[in-house]
Amino acid sequence: MRNDISEVVLSEEEIQNIAERLGRRITEDYEGKTPILVGLLKGSIMFMGDLIKYIDTHLEIDFMDVSSYVGTKSSGEVKILKDLSTSVDGRHVIVVEDIIETGTTLNSIMDLIEYRNAASLEIVTLLDKPINRKLEVDVKYVGTEIPDGFVVGYGLDFDEKYRNLPYIGLLKPELYQ
Ligand code: 5GP
Ligand code: MG
Ligand code: MG
Numbered sequence: 001m002r003n004d005i006s007e008v009v010l011s012e013e014e015i016q017n018i019a020e021r022l023g024r025r026i027t028e029d030y031e032g033k034t035p036i037l038v039g040l041l042k043g044s045i046m047f048m049g050d051l052i053k054y055i056d057t058h059l060e061i062d063f064m065d066v067s068s069y070v071g072t073k074s075s076g077e078v079k080i081l082k083d084l085s086t087s088v089d090g091r092h093v094i095v096v097e098d099i100i101e102t103g104t105t106l107n108s109i110m111d112l113i114e115y116r117n118a119a120s121l122e123i124v125t126l127l128d129k130p131i132n133r134k135l136e137v138d139v140k141y142v143g144t145e146i147p148d149g150f151v152v153g154y155g156l157d158f159d160e161k162y163r164n165l166p167y168i169g170l171l172k173p174e175l176y177q
Helices: 012-029 045-054 104-115
Strands: 005-010 036-040 060-068 078-082 092-100 120-128 141-145 168-171
Touching: 005 012, 012 045, 012 120, 012 141, 036 045, 036 104, 045 092, 060 104, 078 104, 092 104, 104 120
Parallel strands: 036 060, 036 092, 092 120, 120 141
Antiparallel strands: 005 168, 060 078
Protein backbone atom coordinates (compact mmCIF):
# COMPACT_ATOMS: atom_id res chain seq x y z
CA MET A 1 0.00 0.00 0.00
CA ARG A 2 2.83 2.41 0.86
CA ASN A 3 3.91 2.30 -2.80
CA ASP A 4 0.59 3.88 -3.83
CA ILE A 5 1.30 6.97 -1.70
CA SER A 6 3.45 9.76 -3.11
CA GLU A 7 3.73 11.82 0.08
CA VAL A 8 2.76 11.60 3.74
CA VAL A 9 0.51 14.60 4.38
CA LEU A 10 -0.02 13.98 8.10
CA SER A 11 2.01 11.48 10.12
CA GLU A 12 0.55 9.50 13.01
CA GLU A 13 2.27 11.86 15.42
CA GLU A 14 0.95 14.98 13.69
CA ILE A 15 -2.57 13.54 13.78
CA GLN A 16 -2.29 12.88 17.54
CA ASN A 17 -1.10 16.46 18.09
CA ILE A 18 -4.09 17.80 16.17
CA ALA A 19 -6.53 15.56 18.06
CA GLU A 20 -5.04 16.71 21.37
CA ARG A 21 -5.18 20.42 20.44
CA LEU A 22 -8.79 20.24 19.23
CA GLY A 23 -9.81 18.00 22.13
CA ARG A 24 -8.50 20.54 24.64
CA ARG A 25 -10.40 23.38 22.94
CA ILE A 26 -13.62 21.37 22.92
CA THR A 27 -13.09 20.50 26.59
CA GLU A 28 -12.88 24.21 27.45
CA ASP A 29 -15.82 25.20 25.25
CA TYR A 30 -18.16 22.47 26.52
CA GLU A 31 -17.29 22.43 30.20
CA GLY A 32 -20.30 21.28 32.24
CA LYS A 33 -22.22 20.22 29.12
CA THR A 34 -22.66 16.76 27.61
CA PRO A 35 -22.28 17.24 23.86
CA ILE A 36 -23.19 14.59 21.27
CA LEU A 37 -20.41 14.04 18.75
CA VAL A 38 -21.92 12.97 15.45
CA GLY A 39 -19.44 11.18 13.21
CA LEU A 40 -20.13 11.00 9.49
CA LEU A 41 -19.49 7.48 8.25
CA LYS A 42 -17.27 6.02 7.21
CA GLY A 43 -14.38 8.46 6.88
CA SER A 44 -14.55 9.92 10.40
CA ILE A 45 -14.14 6.67 12.35
CA MET A 46 -10.45 6.98 13.24
CA PHE A 47 -10.58 10.70 13.95
CA MET A 48 -13.58 10.19 16.24
CA GLY A 49 -11.66 7.51 18.13
CA ASP A 50 -8.61 9.70 18.68
CA LEU A 51 -10.40 13.01 19.26
CA ILE A 52 -12.61 11.81 22.12
CA LYS A 53 -9.58 10.54 24.04
CA TYR A 54 -8.59 14.19 24.46
CA ILE A 55 -12.01 15.58 25.44
CA ASP A 56 -12.38 15.72 29.20
CA THR A 57 -16.12 16.31 29.63
CA HIS A 58 -18.99 13.86 29.58
CA LEU A 59 -20.03 13.24 25.99
CA GLU A 60 -22.00 10.87 23.81
CA ILE A 61 -21.17 9.63 20.34
CA ASP A 62 -23.42 8.75 17.45
CA PHE A 63 -22.99 8.17 13.72
CA MET A 64 -24.78 9.06 10.51
CA ASP A 65 -24.24 7.90 6.96
CA VAL A 66 -25.51 10.16 4.21
CA SER A 67 -25.00 10.55 0.49
CA SER A 68 -25.67 13.71 -1.45
CA TYR A 69 -28.19 13.39 -4.24
CA VAL A 70 -26.34 13.49 -7.52
CA GLY A 71 -27.14 16.46 -9.69
CA THR A 72 -28.36 18.87 -7.04
CA LYS A 73 -26.48 21.41 -5.01
CA SER A 74 -29.35 22.74 -2.95
CA SER A 75 -28.98 22.29 0.77
CA GLY A 76 -31.18 19.97 2.77
CA GLU A 77 -31.18 17.32 0.09
CA VAL A 78 -29.24 14.37 1.35
CA LYS A 79 -30.18 10.76 1.29
CA ILE A 80 -29.91 9.28 4.78
CA LEU A 81 -28.37 5.81 4.60
CA LYS A 82 -28.09 5.48 8.39
CA ASP A 83 -29.76 7.92 10.75
CA LEU A 84 -28.79 8.89 14.31
CA SER A 85 -30.00 6.62 17.08
CA THR A 86 -30.16 9.56 19.53
CA SER A 87 -32.51 12.57 19.50
CA VAL A 88 -30.61 15.85 19.15
CA ASP A 89 -33.56 17.95 20.39
CA GLY A 90 -32.14 20.46 22.90
CA ARG A 91 -28.67 18.91 22.74
CA HIS A 92 -25.26 20.39 21.97
CA VAL A 93 -24.12 18.74 18.74
CA ILE A 94 -20.62 18.58 17.28
CA VAL A 95 -20.41 17.06 13.81
CA VAL A 96 -17.15 15.17 13.27
CA GLU A 97 -15.94 15.08 9.67
CA ASP A 98 -12.83 13.70 7.99
CA ILE A 99 -12.47 16.29 5.24
CA ILE A 100 -14.48 19.20 3.86
CA GLU A 101 -14.16 19.86 0.17
CA THR A 102 -17.14 21.45 -1.63
CA GLY A 103 -19.12 21.83 1.60
CA THR A 104 -22.20 20.16 0.08
CA THR A 105 -22.41 17.27 2.54
CA LEU A 106 -22.02 19.41 5.65
CA ASN A 107 -24.42 22.08 4.45
CA SER A 108 -27.18 19.50 4.21
CA ILE A 109 -26.35 17.85 7.53
CA MET A 110 -26.32 21.20 9.31
CA ASP A 111 -29.77 22.06 7.95
CA LEU A 112 -31.10 18.70 9.06
CA ILE A 113 -29.69 18.88 12.59
CA GLU A 114 -30.87 22.47 13.02
CA TYR A 115 -34.32 21.44 11.85
CA ARG A 116 -34.27 18.78 14.57
CA ASN A 117 -33.85 21.53 17.14
CA ALA A 118 -30.30 21.11 18.44
CA ALA A 119 -29.41 23.60 21.20
CA SER A 120 -26.10 24.34 19.46
CA LEU A 121 -24.25 23.01 16.46
CA GLU A 122 -20.55 23.12 15.55
CA ILE A 123 -18.26 21.25 13.18
CA VAL A 124 -14.88 19.67 13.81
CA THR A 125 -12.94 18.45 10.79
CA LEU A 126 -9.51 16.91 10.57
CA LEU A 127 -8.85 18.26 7.08
CA ASP A 128 -10.06 21.28 5.16
CA LYS A 129 -9.51 21.50 1.39
CA PRO A 130 -10.83 25.03 0.73
CA ILE A 131 -9.77 25.24 -2.92
CA ASN A 132 -12.87 23.38 -4.15
CA ARG A 133 -15.42 24.99 -1.80
CA LYS A 134 -18.81 25.62 -3.42
CA LEU A 135 -21.01 26.24 -0.38
CA GLU A 136 -19.88 28.26 2.61
CA VAL A 137 -19.66 26.30 5.86
CA ASP A 138 -18.85 27.78 9.24
CA VAL A 139 -16.29 25.36 10.70
CA LYS A 140 -15.22 26.12 14.26
CA TYR A 141 -12.57 23.43 14.73
CA VAL A 142 -10.15 22.67 11.88
CA GLY A 143 -7.22 20.25 12.16
CA THR A 144 -5.30 21.52 9.18
CA GLU A 145 -5.80 22.94 5.70
CA ILE A 146 -4.49 20.91 2.77
CA PRO A 147 -3.89 21.87 -0.87
CA ASP A 148 -5.64 20.21 -3.83
CA GLY A 149 -4.96 16.50 -4.36
CA PHE A 150 -6.66 13.28 -3.33
CA VAL A 151 -5.72 12.01 0.12
CA VAL A 152 -6.37 8.61 1.67
CA GLY A 153 -5.77 6.79 4.93
CA TYR A 154 -6.81 7.26 8.56
CA GLY A 155 -10.41 6.44 7.61
CA LEU A 156 -10.40 8.10 4.17
CA ASP A 157 -10.85 5.81 1.19
CA PHE A 158 -10.37 5.51 -2.50
CA ASP A 159 -12.91 2.99 -3.78
CA GLU A 160 -13.35 1.74 -0.17
CA LYS A 161 -9.63 0.97 0.15
CA TYR A 162 -6.77 2.57 2.14
CA ARG A 163 -8.96 3.39 5.18
CA ASN A 164 -6.65 1.29 7.35
CA LEU A 165 -3.48 3.34 6.74
CA PRO A 166 -2.53 4.91 10.10
CA TYR A 167 -1.53 8.22 8.45
CA ILE A 168 -2.91 10.57 5.77
CA GLY A 169 -1.17 10.18 2.42
CA LEU A 170 -1.43 11.69 -1.03
CA LEU A 171 -2.61 9.02 -3.47
CA LYS A 172 -0.51 8.82 -6.63
CA PRO A 173 -2.60 10.49 -9.37
CA GLU A 174 -1.98 7.65 -11.85
CA LEU A 175 -4.07 5.40 -9.57
CA TYR A 176 -7.28 7.40 -9.98
CA GLN A 177 -6.87 9.37 -13.21
P1 5GP B 1 -17.98 17.72 0.27
O1 5GP B 1 -17.42 18.69 1.25
O2 5GP B 1 -17.47 17.98 -1.11
O3 5GP B 1 -19.48 17.61 0.32
O4 5GP B 1 -17.53 16.26 0.56
C1 5GP B 1 -16.63 15.88 1.48
C2 5GP B 1 -16.51 14.38 1.31
O5 5GP B 1 -15.90 14.08 0.04
C3 5GP B 1 -15.60 13.81 2.36
O6 5GP B 1 -16.31 13.42 3.49
C4 5GP B 1 -14.98 12.65 1.61
O7 5GP B 1 -15.83 11.52 1.70
C5 5GP B 1 -14.93 13.09 0.17
N1 5GP B 1 -13.61 13.67 -0.16
C6 5GP B 1 -13.31 14.95 -0.51
N2 5GP B 1 -12.00 15.10 -0.74
C7 5GP B 1 -11.42 13.90 -0.52
C8 5GP B 1 -10.07 13.42 -0.58
O8 5GP B 1 -9.09 14.11 -0.88
N3 5GP B 1 -9.89 12.10 -0.28
C9 5GP B 1 -10.92 11.26 0.06
N4 5GP B 1 -10.61 9.99 0.35
N5 5GP B 1 -12.20 11.68 0.13
C10 5GP B 1 -12.45 12.98 -0.16
MG1 MG C 1 -16.83 12.43 5.13
MG1 MG D 1 -15.17 8.20 0.21
